Amino acid sequence: MGIKEEFTGTSLLGKIAFILLLVANFCNWIAFCTTEWGKRYINNNNDDIYAGYGIWRICGNQEVTSGCSRTDGWALSECVSYLGFPDF
Template structure:
């Protein structure tokens, strides 16, 4: 029940970010592990399928008689290596940001902590930008090297478009987290004051001192 109570007590922006980041994380897990970034799928005979499907780490054939996969890690194509590196930053960035958001919402020692919230916001924005660079490079080079050059019916796959959606969700979450932290975040000193026994007994405790200092 404590988890439900802490989630209900969280600000609206924090709740929204938790949902959007969770969806982005699920999409990134699919895009990072599956072979659906590009390829082709066609019928060579009435009952035989023949195609290739590219992922970040392997390329697979779905031929009825010779189904196989080949690894792509360590590939010597420079642009594809850059795409892999950017995808790694995006993958770990979304997971790390979601972990920090869980701390920000549910863990008492980190609840509404400005440093934790701002760190999650920065990670979201930076890694979404890096992931976007990788997606753009893949889109440009894959279209030029495969779709426009080869006679086979190459096309972009579902993982490519899932990555675009994940980037938008992660970047948007980073912006929302920034405003959430500025509006509702608290420094460790503020938290000590708000949770002190004096404040709990008298919510106006320390208010007069603050007014005197500002005067």
């Protein structure tokens, strides 16, 4: 039997669990790859200068190779929710 037949043969609860796991893995992948979940504008007069807040680091856009500072050890509830979602 193929994957399609196995998926169609499962119960509704199994299909929902499989789809939730796919969504959780996608969110976890995005959480590791992005550096800008949120932006904090540094200068109110110029909206182009900001610091991008990611889960693992904060990066600015003022220089070509901007220095990023790590956020390791911060108690960010957003980080815990994105990384802990696949565990449930």
